Amino acid sequence: MSGDSYDVIVVGSGLGGVSSAAILAKAGFRVLVLEQADGFGGLAHSFERDGRTFDSAIRIMAEGEMVIGLLDFLGVGDECELTPIDHLYQAEFPGMSLFAPAGIDGFTEAHIREFPAEADGIRTLFGLRRQMFLELARMPMRVTDPRLMDQLPELAPTLMRYRTATLQQVLDEHLRDPRLKAACSALWPYMGAPPSQLSFFAYSQFLGVLVDGPYYCMGSFQKLVDAFLAAVRRNGGDALTKAAVERIVVTDGKVTGVRTEDGREFQASVVISNADARQTFDTLIGAEHLPERFVKRVNRMVPSMSACCVYATTTQDVTEYLHAHETFKYNHWDHEDTWRDVLGGARPAGMSLSVMTMMDESLAKPGEHMLIATAVAPYRRGDGKNWWEERDRYADALLGEFETLVPGLRDNLTSLQAGTPLTIERFTRNYQGATYGWALTPNQIGGKRLAHEAPVDGLFLCGHWTEEGPASFRVVLSGMNAAREVLARFGSSLEVPTFKPDDVPALAL
Ligand SMILES: Cc1cc2nc3c(=O)[nH]c(=O)nc-3n(C[C@H](O)[C@H](O)[C@H](O)COP(=O)(O)OP(=O)(O)OC[C@H]3O[C@@H](n4cnc5c(N)ncnc54)[C@H](O)[C@@H]3O)c2cc1C
Incomplete structure (x- = not known):
């Protein structure tokens, strides 16, 4: 050879x-x-x-x-260390914060505490996730046998009912309060599409595994x-x-x-x-x-939407204000309004701030915290402006958004870099900086x-x-x-x- x-x-x-x-x-x-x-x-x-x-x-x-x-x-197995994290995220909405712990019971209870009048709907919604998950786990990877296809409604009733639904359709079916619907779908920026477009099946699968507890790879x-x-x-x-x-x-x-x-x-x-x-x-x-x-x-x-990222370090003790490794921040209760901001491109939206040093303090220098801010962003901005020219302004605005949670966030930075959809495209050749494939x-x-x-x-x-x-x-x-x-x-x-x-x-x- x-x-x-x-x-x-x-x-x-x-x-x-x-x-x-x-x-x-x-x-x-x-x-x-x-x-x-x-x-x-x-x-x-x-x-x-x-x-x-x-x-x-x-x-x-x-x-x-x-x-x-x-x-x-x-x-x-000894070449890298995957360490479990005991919580999922904190979501900040206008006038309300929700801390999401790991584990389906704690996760469900966290939502019920904020919206007790809809406890049954919340349990049903997150229960569907589990039901679909179990039905899926019992099935082969690909259903090609026509006899199995015929039996699917009986074998996997929840799955068959919801497999073509959007997340919004299922939220509307089980919940009444629009703010509760927003809270239950707070994770959508992770999947790059708002509840009105996002597959409920994909969301359930994703939440289904994440809720058991995410992991970080040390180093x-x-x-x-x-x-x-x-x-x-x-x-x-x-x-x-x-x-x-x-x-x-x-x-x-x-x-x-x-x-x-x-x-x-x-x-x-x-x-x-x-x-x-x-x-x-x-x-x-x-x-x-x-x-x-x-x-x-x-x-x-x-293709999926792209993203902008800001990589920074700070000497400020941000954990005084941020209690989760990742905090989502919404300026609107209605995720469709947030999506409009995403498409516009000028105002950061669909955003989160990760404190990487909460998971691994060796990533930064002693005495520093490492922050990564992310916003869902289009390859072509709705306002027609160019990402190369707007990159630094956008990065500053993205960090600025989190100053409502961490006062003076931009004053104590020891390093700062920013990436846009063009950066993702250049480094990975993913089409138009797509973050998640299709x-x-x-x-x-x-x-x-x-x-x-x-x-x-x-x-x-x-x-x-x-x-x-x-x-x-x-x-x-x-x-x-x-x-x-x-x-x-x-x-x-x-x-x-x-x-x-x-x-x-x-x-x-
Ligand atoms: C900002 C952001 C945050 C994310 N956060 C998370 C997260 O917290 N958790 C999570 O699980 N997922 C996250 N994701 C999604 C996750 O990163 C991706 O879904 C996953 O990593 C994609 O892996 P992949 O193997 O499909 O390909 P990629 O990672 O896209 O790799 C493809 C590779 O192919 C190479 N390549 C392309 N063309 C050629 C060529 N012609 N010749 C040779 N090489 C080529 C590229 O350079 C690249 O190295 C995030 C994505 C983004 C953009």
Whole structure:
């Protein structure tokens, strides 16, 4: 075998890419990971500035136990430490704050304390989440057997009833007070779409795992990426940065390798693309190698919203004012008004402030707190202004929004950097800086996203554009599922356990 020949090439080193690469390397396949950026990790990448470590995007992870199980299976469990956090968030609305503890009972009670008159509706709403979750956990990944389809209304009544609903429709069905509806959907900025557009199914799945308690990766999520890469290398694989793939080479309808932008060529009969789906099909493969219907389908799909991030450190003891690792702040009770601000682009909205040093004080210098403020933001601002020119003004306004909670927040900063949708696009090549792959609307979840096996022989996909959906643990799940499909193609006997079968449903309807 020549030095440039591999069994599998993985394009992109996001968590989806490195988790699939690590499993395939463990199974004995020769694997190469190619990353276009200067560092590995995509949205899990962290950057160092003056002795401080900043997570570029991911701040918390659900389903830490599943990921710990996978790392142990790969023999790299001691390479990174995932630590549970005992609460979810604090939500600040005009005139009301709600602290959301971890654990479904405490979470439900926190809402009932504020809105006791609607205790039954609150219990039903969060109970639906659990019911859908359990129904999903009992089902196979993909429902293809027509007999099973016929039985679905009986097997999974809650799921069938709500699978095409938006979060707003379900809130309206079970709750009366508009402020309670807003409080119960306070987490929507995590999913980049307001309740009127957000799939209830996606929201339930997300809340369903997050409510059990999120995890932080000590030292930053880069450690998790590096642990997967250690598993790749220990099993004879390679990983290169500054290796942007320009073309996935297709000969006679089959994948035969890749060519990089600087002219290097690598051969493999299987390529897994963890890169942005539009780029994968439009540029890396090319429409000429794809069925017309598939190209039309991908072009019709709508990407998720982008975001702006401000990375800062301060000598102020912000924990005097902020009691959760993440605080959402709303200027309106109506999330549709907040969404209008998001689309306008001028006023920060759909925003949260994370105190990273509440989870790991080693990220900043002694005596400092590290803050990451995030706002949901459009790639093209509604006011027509350019993000490059507006970046610093917007970053200042975003921090300024939190001064109603932390007086003098901007006066004690020891470092400050800002990123916009253009930054996300540049560093990760996600289409228009999309934060979560396709938007999480009811018509773009589960099996309505992209399958792992693409319609070109030898091409597979993983990451947040595929059917498991977005967020750190779900893209790891997508990496596991993509690897399983490649193992089956090669006839490998390696069994990849599910690690937490009852809790990680991933049904594609
Ligand atoms: C601001 C922000 C905050 C977030 N917060 C959280 C959070 O707290 N918790 C959470 O779970 N999720 C969070 N998410 C979502 C989560 O980060 C993503 O869903 C997930 O990390 C995506 O992983 P991925 O494997 O799909 O790909 P990505 O991380 O997008 O990686 C794709 C990789 O492919 C590379 N690539 C692209 N094109 C090429 C090419 N041609 N050649 C070679 N390489 C290429 C890119 O450089 C990149 O490294 C957040 C996202 C954002 C933007």
